[in-house]
Amino acid sequence: MSSLMEFKEVDVHYGPIQALKKVSLSVNEGEIVTLIGANGAGKSTLLMSIFGQPRISSGEIIYRGEDISKKSSHYVASHGLAQSPEGRRIFPGMTVEENLLMGTIPIGMDHAEEDMRKMFDLFPRLEERRNQRASTMSGGEQQMLAIARALMSRPKLLLLDEPSLGLAPIIVKQIFEILKDVASTGMTIFLVEQNANHALKLADRGYVMVNGEIRMSGTGDELLVNPEVREAYLGGH
Amino acid sequence: MSQAVVSINYKKSVIDAVIAGLLALIVFGPIVGIVLDGYDFNAEPERLMWIVLTVMAGRLAASVFFQTSKGAAFLYKHSSKDEGVHVLLPGHKSKLRWIIPLTIVIALLVPFIASKYILTVVILGLIYVLLGLGLNIVVGLAGLLDLGFVGFYAIGAYGLALGYEHLGLGFWSMLPIAAIIAAIFGAILGFPVLRMHGDYLAIVTLGFGEIIRLVLTNWTELTQGPNGMNAPLPTFFGMEFKRRASEGHVPFHEFFGIPYSSAYKYIFIYLVLLLVVLGVLYVKKRLTKMPIGRAWEALREDEIACRSLGLNHVLVKLSAFMIGASTGGLAGVFFATYQGFVNPSSFTFFESALILAIVVLGGMGSTLGVVIAAFVLTVAPELLREFADYRVLAFGMLMVLMMIWKPRGLVRMTRTGVEQREGNVK
8 A cells, every 4th residue: 555645754833832743644545544632632733734724844744755745725735635624614605516516626617517416425415405505504414515525626635624523423423424435435534533432433544643742553443442542532431 | 363462562662762862862962952153152952852852752663663563574574684695596587687678778878868967977876886896896705805995996097197198098098008007906905915804904905095095195296196187088989079179180079060069078988988887797797607706705705615625815816806906997097087187085095985885785795786886875965965964964874774674785695506507416
């Protein structure tokens, strides 16, 4: 397996505060990799640094053999990296279809119809609401839309930032079921989550981040049974 | 059943009325109750009392009415809690489509029916329609609050005057050139404010408008400062609209063998302006359906999401500033030729505020709303000259009523959803 994206000793500073400390991790083609950690550990910072927001202060981010750490956000986003951002950030005044079409910006509208059909197969709820404004949908539906919108650009690597944020447990379960379906199509997924239980069950490999450092790594199953992880993120037992 | 549920709380109504009366006393007391008389002043309690009593009676009636079932229904109808853009189904056809050709026909007939005075007022209205449409792209569609829009208007107007004075260019050559220059200034303003939002953006753009005005006022060698400059009239295939043409030109009325009238030039300006407005309306309609239009709206709704989708926000913002600015520049050219004279006092902050009021009153992003609001705010004050003293009061009342009943503007921004094409999902 070849590495699709790799962080090499990445440091990120917010002014005098160091948010990421020599972070190294890799995502291989076809894998689901998850990054778990508590609030403020630096998970979202890591994800956003892929897009240069914030810029890394040292290290390299290699994506398909190229260092992308100095490229502009839209360059990165239009070269096969799609993101479902934290807090979903769908376009509230646009319909579901229009939101999906916004996802095709990097590749143009050539495959729009075909891909939209695929998204509606994956997320039947979205088809029911296709001409409805996105703001009128429930949180879970909005999250589905955010994921579908990211997939519309036919990404090589799908980045998900806390898809379970603010959703009821039963909806979270649904979202993870769908992510499993997405993964079964061969999509490479990098998932940043606080919900360690769901994330580790889904993932092939996982990293645990504490205070801006990678504390542990291993396969999903290994981490699930690791006493330290259980203590910190899975509520003991 | 519904009758039984509704019970009117008269005590609450009386309290409402007393509060309204006190407010009226505070607001009108110093203005109406005290009249300056030389270095002295006279108290006029009687006038004040009548105003306060009227307000109290009105509030009491309104309070009681809104507690009845009819009143509650009225309130419900007019308080739309639904926010944002109204999206129609793709392929939606309005029942009022026939109004557009009818309006165009009426607009074409106006100069031949209306008096010269009415015509000049309507020209002014159309100039503000152009300004409103330009600012609507920046504020309404792209969501960038611009308080210095008058700067581009001034650039267009002075573009014509300066081009005529220093380069010998006429109306027709300066019309596109001024639009391009304004667009370039739009980009110059756009670059430094790329990272700004909301209040900060508003302050910087406000400064930009003032800078343009101050440069025009103080660079006397170029612009003759506060004395102003002459602007040329448009020509009709080289024919001038003056009584006697300059060297080597034929006046319009002599060529066609009709008696001279000073109204001809206004008719001509009106018709050209009307064509430009229709052109801008058409282009704007097309733009909102094109990817760039959708990108503007996406930028207004969520900039971070846009960037995460790979949208180049620099290009999107600059294009909004530039297209808005060039429309403002066009309006400036027409303003200059219509007045025949420009000076910096026409381009104060009040103009920017008026243009913004047109966009807000009309409904952010709504083309039809902007057209209506532009006429309401420019033509109505002209037609109601007898009530000129109460103009600002009426303006304030209009704004208050709008904020209560139509917080999204006269005509809410409405657009049809993206077209579905053949073979699309069913």
